[in-house]
Amino acid sequence: MESVQVQVRELPAGEVGRRHFELTTVELPDPGPGQVLVRNTWTSVDPGLRLRLRADAPQGYFPAFPPGSAMDGVFAVGVVEESQADGFPVGSTVWHSYGWRSHAVVDSGEVAMNGIASLRRLDVDAVPAHAYLGPLGAMGLTAYAGLHVIDALDDTGTIWVSAGAGAVGNLVCQIAKLSGLRVVASAGSDEKVAWLLDEVGVDAAFNWRSRPLSESLQQAAPEGLGLCFDSVGGTHLEAALHALNDNGRIALCGSISEYEGAAAGPRNLFLATSKNLTLRGFRGSAHVPLLDEMQQRLGCWLAEGRLVHRESIYEGLESAPTALADMLAGRTTGKTLVRL
Template sequence: MPNSKLQAKEIRFMSRPRGGPSPENVAVVTVDLPDLQPGEVLVRNSFFSIDPYMRGRMNEGKSYILPFALGKALDGAAVGQVVQSRDAGFPPSAWVLSFCGWRDYFVAQASQLRVIDATQAPPSAYLGVLGATGLTAWVGLNDVAKIKQNETVFISAAAGAVGSVACQLAKLRGCQVVASAGSAAKVAFLKNQLQVDCAFNYRESDPLRQLEIAAPDGLHVYFDNTAGPQLEAALACMRNHGRIVMCGAISSYNAPAPGPQNLHQVIIRRLRLQGLLVADHLHRMPAFLAEMVPLLRAGKVLHQETVLHGIEKAPGAFISLLQPGDAHIGKLVIQV
């Protein structure tokens, strides 16, 4: 049982990558945990989340969120259980969601934690389909794109954490879903597990040609997780007054890439492109959970995740996640 002499392991950010991150950018470090003060809680993480957006925080400079500080543990969403507590709202063994990052044990202010209901769903689902990931997909389709029944929706990085939820929600709304991913296994997952209407491997075929075949009448909505050539292809296939949810740009996280040559299609087709950061939409969490929890419990939404075991796996998994053709399907989490 941990006490004041407890040690914790954390993954510490040591240097800012140029281009793709590499193992030398981080270090696994053992630290002493402090004694609990009033209002503090000791948590043992069970799972933490590996997310593409973290690449942006590795860069210096002003952004929507502070850059990762050098010499500190990498932040990120995690779920775990209370071990010791000096706050009445967080009794021992309660499951909590936190954003204190890539650690096994940590001490936090109670205000940094949120209790989750592990009787409703597996705890790791609160990082994925019931967490910020799922909320991103839900808000993007409902509040930003405002999808309607029978519309044709293209989703890139569709086998990823956000994409795999977006595919399922769009299908449940009665949309026709065209999905892309970067490996044959992911395409098979999209077709067989998520039962999208059409899925293609963007690395082995021309996205423009694939979209023309899959959506001969054009796209009402594009849920963009990649930017790059798939955005350019989608712009060429949008219907008039189509909507593009700008959610991710994984094709350019490691290195800046030219923008689409055909951005003038935004004028010609009177498109709306809108940027989405889930942090703006946290007030929608109750409405989101009210819909998602029953869907998940009824088996109408699949909670797809790839679980890797051991905190030391995190850096390699993150590096891989940013590569085209990465093998992880669904939400990527580390089991501590």
């Protein structure tokens, strides 16, 4: 059985482009005991992939992608075509960690990506399969876990969500709103701001490129912030530290601003001390025990039509590098996916 894979040709020094990848066809072994052959139908495109396209992938994070090899540790959903694993019959829909390729042989006993991406059978009667790469998968768990670790799910007050139109950010906005918080969101274009206000339903939103962040936050939250969910870092985190009230709490999800360049700030970190702030770094994959709770809660909201689910879909495996470059440049909205 042959599989077409996207492999890393060279690690990018700056912006990611198609030239850094190549399509390669490899021969797969037949599945052995406990294994399945999966034909992938959708594969995920996530900001964190950029961190793994560096020789110095952050300590404690998933390992860097070695040039000339397949990109393991990327979410995908697909259909089982051959099976020697109990509980995974031919024709069943599953998720696993071997995305950015057409086919994969997956071991049902492998603990993948801290357990979040281990082979799992999916219920696709009520929701489409690719929803498990968005609100019902790692994106949903990251959003839910981030609010959980700063005790925001049962809180009141105002939260600022940076990168609010992104795959995780828009879910954070919606979970926070449905949980009773006042939600302020920021995004990088007027179109995304309009989507956040008109469809996602946040209370206030602004284009962070239009004017200084401090001014936008002052207008959107004159009373200050109690909470923040930050995926950008740099000047965004700096602005959050300034706008947070005493005893405020920040969930540190990522630092997109430095994924393709040098870190910039924050220069006012002492405010965390003077205001008694809590800065809580977390990874969604460290909170796998919350997965069932998250899927039940968000699954109900999806079924009831209370959760907006927007996607930027690219066609064909060969488009995956372009999808990644577009997402990192802010040209996508919601969850970025490749349909195979």
